Amino acid sequence: MSKSKAKHDIDPLTRLAIKHGTDKWGPHFYTPLYHELFSRLRHRPIRLLEIGVGGYELATVGGASLTMWAEYFPHGQITGIDIAEKRLTLPPRVRLFRGSQVDPTFLKTVCDERGPFDIIIDDGSHVPQHVVASFEALFPAVVDGGSYLIEDIQTAFWPSFGGSVFDGGATMKLAQTIIECLNHAEIAVADRARRFPAFAKQIKSLRAFHNLLVVEKGDNSEPSNFGYDLNNPHASRAEQSINQELRSAPTAEGLANLAGLYLRAGQPEKAREVCDKALSQWPANGELLIAAHGAATWQNDVLAGIHYLERLCQIEPDNAALQATLAKARTRLKQ
Numbered sequence: 001m002s003k004s005k006a007k008h009d010i011d012p013l014t015r016l017a018i019k020h021g022t023d024k025w026g027p028h029f030y031t032p033l034y035h036e037l038f039s040r041l042r043h044r045p046i047r048l049l050e051i052g053v054g055g056y057e058l059a060t061v062g063g064a065s066l067t068m069w070a071e072y073f074p075h076g077q078i079t080g081i082d083i084a085e086k087r088l089t090l091p092p093r094v095r096l097f098r099g100s101q102v103d104p105t106f107l108k109t110v111c112d113e114r115g116p117f118d119i120i121i122d123d124g125s126h127v128p129q130h131v132v133a134s135f136e137a138l139f140p141a142v143v144d145g146g147s148y149l150i151e152d153i154q155t156a157f158w159p160s161f162g163g164s165v166f167d168g169g170a171t172m173k174l175a176q177t178i179i180e181c182l183n184h185a186e187i188a189v190a191d192r193a194r195r196f197p198a199f200a201k202q203i204k205s206l207r208a209f210h211n212l213l214v215v216e217k218g219d220n221s222e223p224s225n226f227g228y229d230l231n232n233p234h235a236s237r238a239e240q241s242i243n244q245e246l247r248s249a250p251t252a253e254g255l256a257n258l259a260g261l262y263l264r265a266g267q268p269e270k271a272r273e274v275c276d277k278a279l280s281q282w283p284a285n286g287e288l289l290i291a292a293h294g295a296a297t298w299q300n301d302v303l304a305g306i307h308y309l310e311r312l313c314q315i316e317p318d319n320a321a322l323q324a325t326l327a328k329a330r331t332r333l334k335q
Helices: 003-009 013-018 031-041 064-072 104-114 128-142 153-155 169-181 182-188 233-248 252-264 270-279 286-298 304-313 320-334
Strands: 047-051 077-081 093-100 115-122 144-149 203-209 212-217
Touching: 013 031, 013 064, 031 115, 031 212, 047 064, 047 104, 047 128, 064 077, 064 093, 077 104, 093 104, 104 115, 104 128, 115 128, 128 144, 128 169, 128 212, 144 304, 153 169, 153 270, 169 182, 169 203, 233 252, 252 270, 252 286, 270 286
Parallel strands: 047 077, 047 115, 077 093, 115 144
Antiparallel strands: 144 212, 203 212
């Protein structure tokens, strides 16, 4: 491979990481992922906060990644915080604050002055309890569509950092909580009394990479498909889009799915209406008959349910389970 080809294969952020000497490439493998995640933001006036400046207790050492970010985001505002005193020469769009990542008063001051943030990166102490405290304090300061990143999560499994090789300690408990928040609507179906953190409906996604967690902030108010509510904006938008498409290009399968959606929403009348109209055009479609049978069962209309089952049995006369269901329905009608 030629030198020009090798250089071309390095993404712009990794090239800057090499230039400025940050360990986000080499010791770690973050920058290609970060470029993939953030390239769309590169020329926007984003606000980025990074916990941990680098250089440990040395006042004149550190700031490599902050300089990298300032060059990568030429219109961005870059903020760094570190518990140690730092005397660094940094680009004019970079500002440093000294304080602890577990001090909520300090963090609020930073957020009030420099936030809200499009990107927050925790490259601080990597102590699991600190990771959790920082997330709880700072995630509210992330804009909708923004990202909160936790680096070096290997320490979750290292006892020397307060982690646990058995269960990942506090960091993995945080990850579990985030996953539960993603699925709050599903959990509520089984446990109405369950309580979630205030940010539950703002967790849009969680992505896990080697030593890295990426939490995206956004709307997480989609309903459970077992607690479907057509008044929910997501459900309403889905219903409208399905109806719009099927009006111009109807299919038996699409209409059966629409009927199933109405059943999930507790509207069997609408489901029956959709099915019966569609069955006039596709009288032997199994999916429509199943949906129609489901609606009739919901309405406790045993006779109609038998009618749909009989039509299904005509399609699959050798289906023993279907025949048994039909026999059971007929017995119920006689009682």
